[in-house]
Amino acid sequence: MTVYEKPYRDFNTYLRDRFGCRVQKITLDAGLTCPNRDGTVGRGGCIYCNPRGSGTGLGKSFTISEQLEQGKKVLGKRYKARKFLGYFQSFSNTYAPFEKLKKLYEEALSVTDVVGLCIGTRPDCVSDEILALLAEYQEKYLIWVEYGLQSAKNETLKIINRGHTVEDFVSAVERTREKRIPICVHVILGLPGETPEDMINTAKFLAGLDIQGVKIHLLYVIRGTRLHEMYRNGAYRCLDRETYVRLVGEFIAHLPPHVVIQRITGDPHRDELVAPTWSLEKRKNINMIHEYMRKHELYQGKFYQR
Numbered sequence: 001m002t003v004y005e006k007p008y009r010d011f012n013t014y015l016r017d018r019f020g021c022r023v024q025k026i027t028l029d030a031g032l033t034c035p036n037r038d039g040t041v042g043r044g045g046c047i048y049c050n051p052r053g054s055g056t057g058l059g060k061s062f063t064i065s066e067q068l069e070q071g072k073k074v075l076g077k078r079y080k081a082r083k084f085l086g087y088f089q090s091f092s093n094t095y096a097p098f099e100k101l102k103k104l105y106e107e108a109l110s111v112t113d114v115v116g117l118c119i120g121t122r123p124d125c126v127s128d129e130i131l132a133l134l135a136e137y138q139e140k141y142l143i144w145v146e147y148g149l150q151s152a153k154n155e156t157l158k159i160i161n162r163g164h165t166v167e168d169f170v171s172a173v174e175r176t177r178e179k180r181i182p183i184c185v186h187v188i189l190g191l192p193g194e195t196p197e198d199m200i201n202t203a204k205f206l207a208g209l210d211i212q213g214v215k216i217h218l219l220y221v222i223r224g225t226r227l228h229e230m231y232r233n234g235a236y237r238c239l240d241r242e243t244y245v246r247l248v249g250e251f252i253a254h255l256p257p258h259v260v261i262q263r264i265t266g267d268p269h270r271d272e273l274v275a276p277t278w279s280l281e282k283r284k285n286i287n288m289i290h291e292y293m294r295k296h297e298l299y300q301g302k303f304y305q306r
Helices: 011-019 064-079 098-109 128-137 154-159 166-178 196-207 226-232 241-253 282-295
Strands: 023-028 083-088 114-121 142-150 183-189 213-218 260-263 273-275
Touching (some): 011 023, 023 064, 064 083, 098 114, 128 142, 142 166, 196 241, 213 241, 226 273
Parallel strands (some): 023 083, 142 183, 213 260
């Protein structure tokens, strides 16, 4: 049984246990879009999302295999990684014609030392055909689907213009787990109008579902977004660092011990960030979360109730 150095089950340890070496994600931009931008379910995207959609923009200039080869050189040298996961991050990476998606996925899986895929998407745009394809890949590769939920409160999802409901998410989880595909859920702490109780209720909600991973993000303000307008008008205030640290610790304590905690804070682009500036200090923020959890004797699963 693995003994975790951190007060939660982290992704690097999970990968090392599975592959016996350092495995690193390589972020990919496939040049796709989102149904919350092209008019299918909405326009303009979520209030915190800029036109890049958390992407790199590389999809316009480099193929998937070129992005992977470049990432292998950089991350292999920096982290001594020997194997890699292709992470389709930008926008909704199950939202395109089946044959186009199949070609993108298989291009990534054909690259040497790529042992699997992580596919970021929305719960309202994953077809049964795509899930069946991903299930086939699982015979040889590690496959994760990453669903953006953000909050388990429908009122909040409306405020942030998410374009789907909690019920849509639950349906996607059930369909995905029927294929035994691991699921990582993205949540955001500090969304407009949410109380600490609302955020912890999201943790409790996830604890009752058949999910395998969670990514916790801080809501930060990016230049040129609708959230930026709200921030400038005084309609939104960012969480302070101490509050975020406390909330992350308590959130993790409500999750089941088996869930893999893939992330506990985000990585804003320095040239796009408006606030809070402390979000750029990633290492310090992570250390503060670890310290808070140890000081208050918090650990993953402490408050989990079956």
